[in-house]
Amino acid sequence: MAATPADRNPAPTDKLTVPQVCEELNIERSTFYHWRQTHQAPRCIKLPNGQIRVLRSDLDAWIDGMKEAA
Numbered sequence: 001m002a003a004t005p006a007d008r009n010p011a012p013t014d015k016l017t018v019p020q021v022c023e024e025l026n027i028e029r030s031t032f033y034h035w036r037q038t039h040q041a042p043r044c045i046k047l048p049n050g051q052i053r054v055l056r057s058d059l060d061a062w063i064d065g066m067k068e069a070a
Contacts, residue, residue, distance in 0.1 A: 012057035015045065021054050 016024075021042070022032050035041035036052075042062035045053045 014056040015053040018052050
């Protein structure tokens with residue numbers, strides 16, 4: 001059986017769609033777009049067709065930046 005993209009380890013250069021990011025963060029799409037509007041979202045790539053992508057490495061770095069000191 002061939003491996004699907006979900007079965008393999010994500011590469012830092014993988015480009016995630018907005019629904020994939022929202023699913024991983026367990027947020028609504030509207031929350032993601034609000035974060036984008038207020039410059040709180042992870043770095044995004046806007047494609048010529050208007051679609052948004054987030055590099056896996058940018059999402060991981062953004063999440064790491066959310067860690068609070070204990």
